[in-house]
Amino acid sequence: MTSASSAVGDGRTVIVGPVRYAELCGSGRQLLLDHGFTLVENETTVPWTQAELHSLLVGADAAVAGVEVYDQDALAHANRLQIISRLGVGLDNIDLDATRTRGIHVVNVPGGNAAAVAELAIGFMIAVLRRLPEMDAATKAGRWDRFVGRELAGKSIGLIGFGAIAQLVARRLHGFDVAVTAFDPFADEAAAARLGVRLVDSAAAAIADVDIVSVHAPHVAATHHIVDDALIGAMREGTILVNTARGGLVDQAALVRGLESGRIAGAGLDVFEVEPTSATNPLFAHPNVVVAPHAAADSREAYERIGLATARAIVDVFAGRLPEALVA
Known part of the structure; x- marks a missing residue:
């Protein structure tokens, strides 16, 4: 990885909400690391509470979103946040009006799973x-x-x-x-x-x-x-x-x-x-x-695809490029 590529994420923090991200989205995770981003990952087996999310958003430049809720209350803590990259398709846990008001990009991965x-x-x-x-x-x-x-x-x-x-x-x-x-x-x-x-x-x-x-x-x-x-x-x-x-x-x-x-x-x-x-x-x-326990999308192949697409969107934003599947 060139120094120019690494510089894309220098000094920038990505919070990663989905559980088992390192295990299931290895290629996407490595792409972010190769570009110099610092990852703060959910290493538990359950989603972050809203209080945990609020605290983490204070220092976040980007977020890989799982099922945690990005509503107005959460986004009020996100003064540095530039992009929410949804690990999946559904956006009902993200307040799109609030992200537009704050100028935060939102992307998802249509068709990935x-x-x-x-x-x-x-x-x-x-x-x-x-x-x-x-x-x-x-x-x-x-x-x-x-x-x-x-x-x-x-x-x-x-x-x-x-x-x-x-x-x-x-x-x-x-x-x-x-x-x-x-x-x-x-x-x-x-x-x-x-x-x-x-x-x-x-x-x-x-x-x-x-x-x-x-x-x-x-x-x-x-x-x-x-x-x-x-x-x-x-x-x-x-x-x-x-x-x-x-x-x-x-x-x-x-x-x-x-x-x-x-x-x-x-x-x-x-x-x-x-x-x-x-x-x-x-x-x-x-x-x-x-x-089934809301697991239809949970195949290893799907996670590999959407993990990589989610990471690419974050890299694109900080490299000055418009990401694919831009929702807001």
Whole structure:
């Protein structure tokens, strides 16, 4: 590394919120070190508290953001901060209005973990259809039972949202000979045509008469509880619901009612309205609900990609270049 490259980060501090950053994002971490940045890393197994974040922001020039919340209160401590580089896609933990007011760049990594999330979404579909958790539990308990499930082949899929992840889901599903419908007010029509996806003009139209509904929308005010009693009531009896996006997109109480009524035959959930969720969550009373701890994006390949992209954005800002995927 040249001295000019090293000088980019001289005297500058990057705070790193995501846990296991050194283990999972080695290339990105090394890039920052090679450019002379000083790293203050979260070496625990849990996110920083807001008090810890506030204290660290006082001396930070840049931040690699995980799930910690960069709201107005936090940013009030960030007089030196020039960039928040989000290790992932979602930005609901960053107050973008406040960052714009303070002139702080915000970047994310759209598509960086899309493959990992898309694969888990399809994995949930198969797990629920084939009743994998029930088979697993019974076999380990010494019962050689027969669980008759259903095939994914030939099913109809409704996608709520048609961004990078949903498009990969559609692409990966192609080999299963399924019919895919999608709703997204900002849908890429060319991508839909290329993938053989039928676009519709509402969430209700996307879920009408399909076997599986998979949620991939961003969580904003307009999409909060987009899957509610009314939408579930409009689904075909025995629909499977998959959510690998954000917990707030699905009204959990409505989902429980849908499961109890049989309108929802099963669900695959990586996200919850309140996280971490409680062991007494009423959804867990249903053996046809398969869950994960908000881990859809957690593949080693995804972390390597997004870790490097996140670091490059920080280097770009301090080298006087405009970073890719600039949000604010």
